[in-house]
Amino acid sequence: MKILHINTYDKAGGAEQFAFDFVHQDFTTEKYQKYFDENNEKIETKFIVKRKKTDSPKVEALPRPLSSHFLEKFDKGIYKLFKHTFFSDLSVLKKLHFTFENLQKNEFYQNADVIHLHNIHYDFFDLNDLIKISKQKPIIWTLHDMWAMTGGEAYTFENENYKKGIGKTPYQAFHPLLNPIIDRRQNYLEQKKRIYFAINQLKGNEKHNFVFVPVSNWLKECLEASYIYPNKTENQEVEKNISIQTIQNGIDTTIFKNLNQRNWNTKRILFFNSDNPYKGAALFETLLPQLNQQTDTIFELFVVGKELSKTVLHSFSNTSKIKITHLKPIYDRQKMNELYNSVDILVFPSRAENFSLLVLEAMAAGIFIIGSTAGGIKEQLANQRGILFENENQKDLLYKINLVFNMSLEEIREKGKTASLFVNENWSVEKMRLKYLKLYHQILNDGLDLVDG
Structure with a gap:
């Protein structure tokens, strides 16, 4: 054939x-x-x-x-x-x-x-x-x-x-x-x-x-x-x-997989800061000052791609509850999986998606995802495999982030494991x-x- x-x-x-x-x-x-x-x-x-x-x-x-x-x-x-x-x-x-x-x-x-x-x-x-x-x-x-x-x-x-x-x-x-x-x-x-x-x-x-x-x-x-x-x-x-x-x-579940090595005590968030306006990065970036003011949670934020704007960084530089690490784009799949396994949560505010490979990779690695309702993301995060916010609704995104912050690390990681098992069984x-x-x-x-x- x-x-x-x-x-x-x-x-x-x-x-x-x-x-x-x-x-x-x-x-x-x-x-x-x-x-x-x-x-x-x-x-x-x-x-x-x-x-x-x-x-x-x-x-x-x-x-x-x-x-x-x-x-x-x-x-x-x-x-x-x-x-x-x-x-x-x-x-x-x-x-x-x-x-x-x-x-x-x-x-x-x-x-x-x-x-x-x-x-x-x-x-x-x-x-x-x-x-x-x-x-x-x-x-x-x-x-x-x-x-x-x-x-x-x-x-x-x-x-x-x-x-x-x-x-x-x-x-x-x-x-x-x-x-x-x-x-x-x-x-x-x-x-x-x-x-x-x-x-x-x-x-x-x-x-x-x-x-x-x-x-x-x-x-x-x-x-x-x-x-x-x-x-x-x-x-x-x-x-x-x-x-x-x-x-x-x-996705290749022999590469993207949960390494079961999450042993840190602070919530870690991953965010891809893309120049593409349809990836919705500005929606999350511009709410960070408000999130910093509202939350009592101290967390680490890993930003891949474009660095956060100076305006955003300056707005909470003196009273920040956020430890920020900027990373360059990663193209090697093994290294990408290592990054996925270095965090607990992915914020994915994309305005236009079909059935995102990135979401599948992150799920397979055991990440709990806060994603928009755009396109097929609703299917991927259904049945509590993640948590959805209304597409392009910054207020709802902030609300859902705070909901996740109110969960314990153990609960977040357990939900991530459940999502990982589902991807292995259904979306390899x-x-x-x-x-x-x-x-x-x-x-x-x-x-x-x-x-x-």
Whole structure:
């Protein structure tokens, strides 16, 4: 069984790491061998990208014309100077990449059994090519964000225009949308609807299964309620090519794990201070002076990334109950797990999330999490595996922090252990990949009656 993964980059964020790790997984190991023995199969993988950042032989960048490189750099220059984009918003770059034509010449694509898509935005993919590929191969599209169902945003926050057939939202500069000079989001929303409906109606030799795989139940519900989703009728007699199967993210629990070494006597909090406004860091940072005034709890705060502002630090420098340690970003996974095991609590105020890998890693390491209700975080922290505050509500965040401060260290650590056990039993990367292997097998054998959706 040959699986071709396609993504814009091989290294960048969580989606890229997800695909890169999947492609490089050794499926001959004992934990996977039982599955292949039962199905008498072996698996080969390849990763095709727009831009290659690693030296992996399993990753291949498709050729691009010089005009594509030039216009992309020109567009970046426009954005740097004027905070607007131009060519990408007219679909010029998508068409110039000739992605489908180059795939036709690619030997692995020609022999692939399944095409597994990930993040194909950032002007890599002309969406009209989805219809052409669907006529040739079955497709699985793992949805790491909302882009597949919006006019261009990866998330729309509380705005539900994507359900109503309205392409525009108040968010014009949320990746991959970068404040276009000409706003064509309505056109792109209608284009997506037309493309998905066309794929859904393919028949005969052109008919192949197409499965959306949202990585959270929250995103599945968004997709089913969206304007572009073609299967809203209850008529079961209508044959459909498109279906949905939720497969939640998993993490490597051999790396991220509870080392059971928490023996300090002061509550320790971890906080990632990101420049990305959608990670919500300012919500927590700006309440620190108030927290310092209100609480009787002396605690340690580990800040990863950007240092806290001088204004915040100055506001409680003389009467602080907080011992602050600033840390640079950590990219080594083992060292990241060591950091997780050096704290008790994670404050995670993100405004936009799907099914956060960082939250899973922290849970696996035994951390008790105070997280926002954004996206799939609600699923991750359900049933007291953490504590939720209303997204973007600073008052509620402060209240929930004080609730946790009123818990004993023993109670916090016991809740962290419970969360760690749950991740090991339900959200390990091995369990996730086995679900994908099963899905590959199903779509190749028309077993989609087993697929949710």
